[in-house]
Amino acid sequence: xxxxxxxxxRPQPPHSAGASLPPLPTGAGPVIGQPVSSVDWFRRMPxxxxxxxxxxxxxxxxx
Amino acid sequence: xVGSPVASTHALHxxxxxxxxxxxxxxxxxxxxxxxxxPGAELSDNLVDHPIVRYEIxxxxxxxxxxxxxxxxxxxxxxxxxxxxAVVSDPAAASLIEAPLRIVAPPGVCPEPLTESxxxxxxxxxxxxxxxxxxxxxxxxxxxxDLLAHVSMLALLKRETSGGVVSASSRYVxxxxxxxxxxxxxxxxxxLVHEGAHEKFFDLAIVKEFVDARAxxxxxxxxxxxxxxxxxxxxxxxxxxxxxxxQFSTSAGTxxxxxxxxxxxxxxxxxxxxxxLLEHEEVLLSDSRRLLHGLHGSPAGAVMRRSEVDCATLCxxxxxxxxxxxxxDVRIRRASTGRAVVGRATQPPGIFWLDSxxxxxxxxxxxxxxxxxxxxxxxxxxEWQTISDLALRRLRTTIxxxxxxxxxxxxxTSEKE
Numbered sequence: 001x002x003x004x005x006x007x008x009x010r011p012q013p014p015h016s017a018g019a020s021l022p023p024l025p026t027g028a029g030p031v032i033g034q035p036v037s038s039v040d041w042f043r044r045m046p047x048x049x050x051x052x053x054x055x056x057x058x059x060x061x062x063x
Numbered sequence: 064x065v066g067s068p069v070a071s072t073h074a075l076h077x078x079x080x081x082x083x084x085x086x087x088x089x090x091x092x093x094x095x096x097x098x099x100x101x102p103g104a105e106l107s108d109n110l111v112d113h114p115i116v117r118y119e120i121x122x123x124x125x126x127x128x129x130x131x132x133x134x135x136x137x138x139x140x141x142x143x144x145x146x147x148x149a150v151v152s153d154p155a156a157a158s159l160i161e162a163p164l165r166i167v168a169p170p171g172v173c174p175e176p177l178t179e180s181x182x183x184x185x186x187x188x189x190x191x192x193x194x195x196x197x198x199x200x201x202x203x204x205x206x207x208x209d210l211l212a213h214v215s216m217l218a219l220l221k222r223e224t225s226g227g228v229v230s231a232s233s234r235y236v237x238x239x240x241x242x243x244x245x246x247x248x249x250x251x252x253x254x255l256v257h258e259g260a261h262e263k264f265f266d267l268a269i270v271k272e273f274v275d276a277r278a279x280x281x282x283x284x285x286x287x288x289x290x291x292x293x294x295x296x297x298x299x300x301x302x303x304x305x306x307x308x309x310q311f312s313t314s315a316g317t318x319x320x321x322x323x324x325x326x327x328x329x330x331x332x333x334x335x336x337x338x339x340l341l342e343h344e345e346v347l348l349s350d351s352r353r354l355l356h357g358l359h360g361s362p363a364g365a366v367m368r369r370s371e372v373d374c375a376t377l378c379x380x381x382x383x384x385x386x387x388x389x390x391x392d393v394r395i396r397r398a399s400t401g402r403a404v405v406g407r408a409t410q411p412p413g414i415f416w417l418d419s420x421x422x423x424x425x426x427x428x429x430x431x432x433x434x435x436x437x438x439x440x441x442x443x444x445x446e447w448q449t450i451s452d453l454a455l456r457r458l459r460t461t462i463x464x465x466x467x468x469x470x471x472x473x474x475x476t477s478e479k480e
Contacts (some may be wrong), residue, residue, distance in 0.1 A: 034272070035417065041274075046279075049231040051233070052167050055323050
């Protein structure tokens with residue numbers, strides 16, 4: 001199923017590493033039709049990060 | 064409970080984004096990350112769908128470390144057996160999929176993958192998985208198409224090492240599902256519904272408007288059956304999974320569930336969680352709210368509102384005589400759906416989805432020659448087939464929003480082009 005696919009080049013340093021992000025627009029809420037939607041999923045790092053279904057005897061963390 | 068579900072999960076998912084479109088846009092996002100951190104490298108669909116590749120790219124997008132292309136290539140070498148889903152079979156799997164094994168492991172447990180080095184035991188388990196996938200497709204064919212599109216890989220855990228894990232997935236390693244060594248096909252089918260729902264959610268969350276940082280400020284949900292407390296994002300994921308399981312349970316009819324099955328309790332739990340989510344929906348974004356309302360019901364008088372804040376506008380003076388260009392470190396990828404995803408190699412990196420107007424505007428600009436709003440307006444009238452006043456209003460909103468996120472910037476020019 002998986003096809004090895006050698007990437008072609010070594011990574012280069014980011015163009016402007018260290019630059020700060022623009023601030024979130026204040027009050028941006030659960031809305032429709034925003035021209036720009038920031039993806040902050042990757043920046044959020046909740047503890048664990050796993051959704052684990054355990055057998056009932058071990059089930060405190062069950063989702 | 065506010066109301067009965069008004070649509071099936073696969074229909075609601077497709078209304079937000081058909082699975083093929085969602086995956087195409089997801090690939091555009093990961094390829095954009097490659098453009099930012101390994102310019103010139105091109106990844107095949109197989110590689111850009113690979114859970115470990117997505118894990119490595121996700122770490123960089125989180126601002127954790129750098130992109131190691133050799134590591135990506137190594138991860139892609141993991142051998143699998145295709146039995147309707149790609150099952151990890153590689154004897155070296157313990158190291159190749161170390162990250163998801165570590166993340167989902169209960170405390171003090173080191174789950175070991177069952178692989179072809181386990182001989183007939185692996186073969187027997189593989190047959191059960193194949194039958195489980197077939198059963199899933201027989202019981203709920205549309206749901207199977209909808210959810211399995213997001214499962215790139217399945218790993219089996221040796222029963223004596225799984226530490227009670229029935230099934231698991233991780234937002235950090237999206238695309239891989241881990242299950243305990245199966246006993247029956249229905250166990251496998253249920254696990255694929257449960258974890259496939261999570262994988263669907265992970266993809267929706269990075270491509271559509273689902274949750275943002277404000278989700279972390281909400282009180283935790285405490286369930287009534289184990290009294291576990293979950294943050295909002297996990298609560299939404301659990302509600303989504305239970306809702307899919309409840310629908311699958313209805314389709315499965317008289318198929319007898321296993322001793323640890325969630326099918327008999329799925330509807331009640333989905334209802335309990337969904338009611339709580341409705342009370343906290345003010346922090347959900349438009350697409351997650353749409354999913355909640357569509358599958359759980361809507362409170363009376365619920366309306367979606369359009370942002371008055373993010374739709375920033377520019378003052379007339381800026382528009383009358385303004386020139387704009389792309390910010391020099393912005394990179395753009397366009398999905399075949401037409402949507403553009405743009406990124407900036409800041410620390411941590413900034414990734415943004417653009418709507419159709421903003422996708423069009425950035426396509427008219429470059430990072431060298433400033434383009435006048437006047438020129439954009441004349442092109443927009445033609446492109447959008449609309450009168451100047453309406454086009455100007457849309458441009459103001461779009462340019463204002465792009466500028467507020469520093470994706471484009473005003474530019475000085477000595478003369479109008």
